[in-house]
Amino acid sequence: MTTAEAMMSNHNKFIVSHAPFWHDGSSITERSYHIMIAALPAVLFGIVQYGLPAIAVVAFSVSCAIFWELAMNFVTKRSLTIGDGNAALIGLLFAMLVPATLPWWAVLTGTFVAVIIGKQIFGGIGSNAFNPVVLAIAILMVSWKDLFDFDEALLNYDLEFTMLYPIAALKHFGPESIESFTAGDLLLGKQIGGIGATFGLGIILGGIYLIIRGFIRWEICLTFLLGVFAAAFIFNIYDGSRFAGPVFHILTGYTLIGAFFLATEDSSSPVNLIPMLVYGAGAGVLTVLIRNIGAHVDGVIYAILVMNLVNPLLDKIRPKAIGKVG
């Protein structure tokens, strides 16, 4: 064997691959699980509040999402992807948005829409144009509107606060009807709503954790909230007797969970600075527009979908690469 042959032969079986030879150890699994951990305070709060039915919905939703993902892995004969935690995360977020009494078939259908239609049909993780969970909720809302009538759904509960879905009350009866809700109460979850969507403080803490750890893009959360605040503020100034104030809008409905957990979904949101700001602010403003002058009770879901839709266009606004002229 000549030296050159020895140099090319693999007789020592060294590993040959390409630079860089380091990796920082980050992974999709880590990301998914940390987002789930961050969601935990809000989810646990919901479980304490709504008891067994909430546990049932959360557990069933997570299991269904994993099941759909697994089924799709088998159908498409791809390697198993449930280990990355993304399906479980989808299931968890879905459960957080729905009432504790959601019937089992709606959970099954919703997670099917999220995992199969929202994610897999688009080509799997990273290729989804819309946030799968948001898409699923939107489709359920359109198909079975009553499922999301929280007042109706949670009729049998009697907790120690006003048993009204705040933004529904606002929509139907105007700002006077919501005077009993103080910001502190809302923040501490003294309102009805989705299993994991009412405990404002918990969601904010989870969100801050994710921002600090770098698992979500703070630019999106912040501009989303600013968008809601600014739009609501302007409406409120314009006619305080018809439109609620900005704090109310931020602490009710899906605003907080939308800002920290939904709008920030990786694949369907932009990554460049200016697009992130426009995307976040756009979703925030749209949310309030839909709530205040649109037909729907809450605007977060549709606002995010619309911004998902324009995201590819937005993300074309990007800084010039080094050395690029003109």
Added chain:
Amino acid sequence: MIKRSFFGLPKPRLEYKALPDKLPEPEEISCSGNVTLLLSTFPEQTDRTLSVKEGDKIKTGQKLFFTNDDAYIISSITGTVSSISSFTGDFGASYTAVSINISDYEEVDEQFELYTKTPSLDTARDFLACVPGNLPINLLINPEKPIKTIVISGCDNDLMVYTNQYIIKSDIDSIKSGIGILKNITGADDIIIVLPLGFKHEFGDIGARVSTVDTAYPAASPHLIMQNILGRIVPAEKSFEDLGVCFMTAEAAASVGRAFTSGKIPVKKTITVINKDETVKLAVAEIGTPVRDILSTLGITLNEKDRVILGGPMTGTAVYSDEHPIMPDTSAIMIQDSGNIPHVSDYPCINCGDCIRICPARIPISMLVRLLEAGQYEEAADQYDLYSCIECGLCSLVCVSKIPIFQYIKLAKYELGRMSIAEAPDDYSGGDDE
């Protein structure tokens, strides 16, 4: 290995480290049996004969070359040619490998010494093209692109590599005379030495401006030096020499100085050796010494499935065998334990944006990588700034999906380069500038 820090919000910062004030003494490597010299060749050319054949005696400093080509290599030892074969390296680069058995006595080829009285560019071209540190002689002699500024880099581009820092600390005199000679023979009037921030020195006047780069990787990369120190941006389609700038390592400048002051062509290469536990040593070995000899002298053992890398952790090249020789541009050898080798995955990009936040060239990597995975290289270059990449490897380092992005980028550039050569066959004359 650098791990993602708990706080993911601020951009990760990879730091270049300075050498300790008390210099480590480099280990002198004694070559055990033979050295292998790699002469870059074009496999398509067949009508060529090498200036030596198996069994020939070779002197230290002797030129080995193909009869119809300007390219050559310089023998780093005295001995007998034991084998001549062809060798294919990374990205299909092809070489002729000449192995030489070392003899007990050393005899120095005296041709070069005859020319050392009055240093000239021609002499440098004819003898110093493969000195330690890899003098970019082809850039210096190109009459169409005159070089006005020479940047001598005293900081190694890659992390954990200290070769050039060591040369500056230990042999500033050779660099100083190298600078004088380079100025003289090239006519470049602006010479800049670039040092890592915080590097203490008392050079006095060495005929060059001294500048420092930040300690955050990849500040020592030529593109960023160009941008931050020279205040100029290289358009993506252009090269440094188009702008009249030539980069060289401190080691190359020192080699020029040593060559003309001693009358001998330098053949000993300084190398940073990064061990499995990421401790670092310095070694000095003749060009052509097999990696194996260096590792055994330093007491580093290799196991199956370990990784042998020429260069540093961010930009090096893994090699198949510890027979691989040290080359004029080998700044470091890195050994990675099989247990520490990160995996790549077959996951697609999830659009997390981490690569974009860290890319010093502001490339839309999450879009680029989709096209590269699909093999759409031309679109990648047109729409997503492929050619702006300064090849730092940070994107792959942080990729959540563990996509070998950097490898895709290099492959794409390589393939596009091949395509453009295929389109213009006339330019394909054999590598060296006429």
